[in-house]
Structure formats: C-alpha cells, structure tokens
Amino acid sequence: MFSFKKNWPEFISLDIDNKPVEVSLRIHPKAKHYRLSFSKTGQPVLTIPPFGNLSKGRDFLLRHQNWLEQKLKTLPKNILFVDGADILFRGEKHKLIMHDKIRGHVSVIEHEGGAALLVPGGEKHMQRRLKDWLKKQARVDLEKSVAIHANNLNVRPKSITIRSQSSRWGSCSSSARLNFNWRLILAPNFVLDYVAAHEVAHLVEMNHSRAFWAQVELTLPNMEKGKNWLKANGQELMIYG
Numbered sequence: 001m002f003s004f005k006k007n008w009p010e011f012i013s014l015d016i017d018n019k020p021v022e023v024s025l026r027i028h029p030k031a032k033h034y035r036l037s038f039s040k041t042g043q044p045v046l047t048i049p050p051f052g053n054l055s056k057g058r059d060f061l062l063r064h065q066n067w068l069e070q071k072l073k074t075l076p077k078n079i080l081f082v083d084g085a086d087i088l089f090r091g092e093k094h095k096l097i098m099h100d101k102i103r104g105h106v107s108v109i110e111h112e113g114g115a116a117l118l119v120p121g122g123e124k125h126m127q128r129r130l131k132d133w134l135k136k137q138a139r140v141d142l143e144k145s146v147a148i149h150a151n152n153l154n155v156r157p158k159s160i161t162i163r164s165q166s167s168r169w170g171s172c173s174s175s176a177r178l179n180f181n182w183r184l185i186l187a188p189n190f191v192l193d194y195v196a197a198h199e200v201a202h203l204v205e206m207n208h209s210r211a212f213w214a215q216v217e218l219t220l221p222n223m224e225k226g227k228n229w230l231k232a233n234g235q236e237l238m239i240y241g
Contacts, residue, residue, distance in 0.1 A: 198216055
C-alpha cells in the first residue's frame, strides 16, 4: 500500500523541454530501493522506501531526469483540437466543427447524425477557445460533485482549481485546496465524480490507507466503476489538447 509522509509534498515538479512535469511521490513499505516508473495513466512515479528521505529522493530523480525525458517522448502524441477531429466530451464522441465567426460561444449541436461541438474564432483561436470552454464545463461539474462529497464526509475544501497537469487527475493540499485536471470533462460523468470523491476523501485521510479508501467508498459506494475506467482509459485522455 502506498502512503505519504506528513509534511511531504505529493509530487516533485521538473522542467523538461520547458514544460513542468509532475512526478508523484509514493512510499512503499516493501520497497528496498528508490525507483522511477510510470503509472497506467502515464503519470511518472517516484517510489521511495520507508527508510528513505526526500532529499535523497530528489537527488535520485535528478540523476534519472534524462531517462524520464526519453520515456516521456515515447508516450502517445497529443490530439490537437482542430476542425474535423473527434474528441470525447462527458464520455461521448463529438466532432469538432470550426466556425469562422470571431465572436460567439462553443455550442453542442447535432451533425450528420452525431454529436458535435461548434467552435467559433476560426483556425487561429480554435484550440484556445475550446480548451477554455472545456475548463469551464469541468469546473461546473466538479464543483457540483465536490459539494456533494464534502457534505457527505462533513469536510470543507478551501478552494477548487482547474489545472492542465500532464500526469495527474487531481490533488489535495494540506491546506485543503483541491486541484483537478480539466481533461476529466472528457470522461464519463461517473469518472469525474470518482476523482472528486477521491480528492475530497483526502481532506479526511491524507494518504491511501484502508481508512482513506473507506472514506471514498462511504461517499461513493460504486467507486470501483470510475476507478477501473480511469485505470483502463486514463492515459488516452492525457493526450488531448
């Protein structure tokens, strides 16, 4: 079972190719050495033995930064938001249709018998307009889910931030601030709801112990559905945008 040490950060951020890459920190009771690997979602993970310390973990990570950089290059390339591309939105496939009108809002429409997202602004602004809109939709859904689970577990997060992490779905700081990846809006609603429940449960248990998972299950009895979907499909979502 992975765990955290009190007052340790959840991740170490490295600058690779001028982009921040977050490497999760995990302490494994059976680990005998420091180890750098990738989770099933494509997230870099630094495993630290129970007798290890944060300073040596940082040194190990820096010594293996070139290896990490090379492995990241082998991950699937990003799917860009361009006219005609197919993307997921709340778990359903939508075709992207570019609109040359400069002003306007992204809208969900029917197109050739299927769902589509009509994006204004032309080619120059399409990527940014759609990403900004998806972030807003993610915030709406996450605020609703967080409110429900926070009420169930009798906790109160201080803030909710929507971020563009390259390797994480969410995090909870010791100051009760929740962070979420905007790409959750691409997944089915039950997946977003699972991540919301997961991070809210960290306000009760800042670890991944049995007590933590009991809190997740308490507020979301069918948590395995979202958890399993994310394990199987999460890496594919990370390449969007």
